[in-house]
Amino acid sequence: MPPSRPRRRAPAPPPAPSALKPDPVAMARAVRDFLTAAGLSLQDVNLVDTPTRVADVWSNGFLDGYARTPEEALGKTYPAPANSSGELVVVSDLRFHSMCPHHLLPFTGRAHVAYVPGTRVVGFGRLASLVDCFAHRLILQEELARQVAQSLARVLDSPATACILEAEQACLRLRADHQRDAVTHAEAYEGLLRRDGPLRRELWARLGARR
Known part of the structure; x- marks a missing residue:
């Protein structure tokens, strides 16, 4: 018998509303870790508030769609x-x-x-x-x-x-x-x-x- 074709995996459904609730504090902390790992100094005047700003724009501009349904x-x-x-x-x-x-x-x-x-x-x-x-x-x-x-x-x-x-x-x-x-x-x-x-x-x- 010829080998059976592998079944195509159905795409995962989009996350349910409110399934993802951004944690801005944890996000800012992760951004600080990322910048530090990249060898950058958080004492740089241009980077002092960057973690908080990044957490805010991601929470409210790139991830806020998860909290809404199409309805x-x-x-x-x-x-x-x-x-x-x-x-x-x-x-x-x-x-x-x-x-x-x-x-x-x-x-x-x-x-x-x-x-x-x-x-x-x-x-x-x-x-x-x-x-x-x-x-x-x-x-x-x-x-x-x-x-x-x-x-x-x-x-x-x-x-x-x-x-x-x-x-x-x-x-x-x-x-x-x-x-x-x-x-x-x-x-x-x-x-x-x-x-x-x-x-x-x-x-x-x-x-x-x-x-």
């Missing part, structure tokens, strides 16, 4: 219009920042989010909050797109969702061959948009028209 990020939803018949809702160029889990280096870019209303709709600004809910975690760009698209489909009962990300990755631009102009792209589709049909072509026509 909380999207907030109040509303019944979809009665005359809704499969039209796309698209919000493009949502600025975001996140942190790569491999090197703890930042990546920044623009998110384009789309969905077809199912039973519920949501305010446009809440789509940016949903992106930040996942972006403010240690997450890969590909997984960020996937989590946004899946959450929209689930929370809004949408038959078609998409999240397309364009980003500048510090670990690519600053390391290796210094690919200073590299831009990375990640796409995730759910429902009807998973097929390369008229709906997806309409989405890309709208995104192309914005340039």
